Amino acid sequence: MKQLDSEELMKRIHAYIEQLSYSREPKGLYDPIEYVLALGGKRLRPVLMLLAYNLYREDVESIFSQAAGIETYHNFTLLHDDLMDNADMRRGKPVVHKKWNENTAILSGDAMLILSYQFMMNQCPPEHVQEVMEIFGRTALEVCEGQQWDMEFESRNDVTVGEYIEMIRLKTSVLLAAALKIGAVLGGASSADAQKLYDFGIRMGLAFQLQDDYLDVYGNPAVFGKKIGGDILCNKKTYMLITALEQAKGENREELLRWLNAAEFVPEEKIAAVTAIYNKVGIAGYCDAQIEKYYQEGLQLLNEVDVDDARKENLRIFVHHLMERKL
Template sequence: MHSIKELQQIIDTAVKEIHYPTTPNELYEPIAYLMALGGKRLRPALVLMATDLFGGDIEDAKAPALAIEMFHNFTLMHDDIMDNAPIRRGQPTVHEKWSNSVAILSGDVMFVKAYRLMIQVKPEILTAVLEVFNKTAIEVCEGQQIDMNFELRKEVSIEEYLEMIRLKTAVLLGGALKIGALIGDASAQNANLLYQFGENLGLAFQLQDDILDVYGDPEKFGKQVGGDIMSNKKTFLLIKALELAQGDDLINLTAWINKKDFVPEEKVEAVKTLYNRLNIRTLSEEVMQQYAKLALDAFEKIDTPIENKKTLLSFAEMLVEREN
């Protein structure tokens, strides 16, 4: 069995070995640029972990794992355009460095390249793998659209938010694991259980991300703490606060949400103080732990030796206990 770091390194090396055509340079250079910005390579590593879990050959899983990484970065490239984001992993986003048109077209090529990599699985599992990949790709796009819809709505329920993050974030973890399981010749039941593990882990991961955005250490979190508060992003924390706040608390929270001109630090501190009064952090952590438990419950049912499960369990712990 391989460690998480070993699998991440395998992916990182494989990404660096991808060769891109030299012309038209404006099409391929942005792809190479974004892929080289790094990241933790967790999603493609999941493909390898799942294959390894069932005793499969991770060499067979490298191309599909790269497909997951290519697809993930394609979504980031297009998401950055939609969000008008200037920075990605500490560097200018593709649309800022080149243009929106370049970023759209380069992203389209990344999606096609993801398919070219994904079809490099054994013929006998190709249909099953593509069914998982197609479903996952569509759901990720659905999640992004729902997230954008939320920006135009005044009210979003907890149930709607959880479904959005399931689609936008969690299904890609589940899909990556299920594809890896199929490559490792897992039974249908084990592959489905692993998908459930990944999906629930993804929900816990995103809820933890919401919490860290407010309560994380800026140096460990790797980005500005309080960004969600400043942008009025409808996270679990804000939705829950709006649900529970009454009287002056609700008046003050609504005022901060509607205020156009404000000192960022002042707004973050004021909203955070209100969250503390409403016990929002604890409530968020409880829901996050519920999804983590659902993930582990599914994982325990997978019929593989306990020794084989250690890497994925370590991965799960790393995601839900992380500080960045």
């Protein structure tokens, strides 16, 4: 069976998404949707869906609509999240509520969510439609739950590591997992395989998000694409901060709490001081260990999928490549 690597799949799904045209009116509703989808990005979720499908079948183009559906859903969440976070830029361009206005961001986002369902249902084989839509709908709701927890954590000081992991599972992991599971289901995988791929996606999503948090502190600004220290400045209760609050003792703990409660500060100073405390407490090590644990658990789950090992290679290379950012 023909195996397609992630780069090839990325190019093809990217081209498919680019040629989608919303020849409907009013333009004021559909232009922002085209704008958001044209911003690009890694097309991570559709590529995962196609890689999972390709474990079982090679006619990947037959599920391009479902792959576009999950990407459209993901971009809908970015659109509304950017509005809720009052962000200015996304992928180097102004966000929709700045380029247009807030009402446009709300309504075009709503239409995007509806379109993601349309793509997901479009030419979905009747024997799979119920299961695919069940996975998609449940996941879509869970992502909203994750976003709500994330917003609620901003005003709480007692978030535990367990709560944080559950939040990023909902906000980030379940959509990656659903992409893999839907691809597997459409490819005709057994229920056991489809679930293993889902669980693999959950672990990889957790590893990926923890790595993102790590890079927010220790990343190379030239590579990371966002400003370093953003999470520290806004006291975001990441795995790193929560662990530092648990592990820091004496002076270190007092200094950390002082920075968290400081109403006024020089941004660079706060970033440098909190990072220094992280260094003293050895937060990088805790984080590394956690990332490695989820990554290895994920790989083990992938190993257990009942498919020729050689066929899994593209999926392994892809997740390895994603996690390499850190090294």
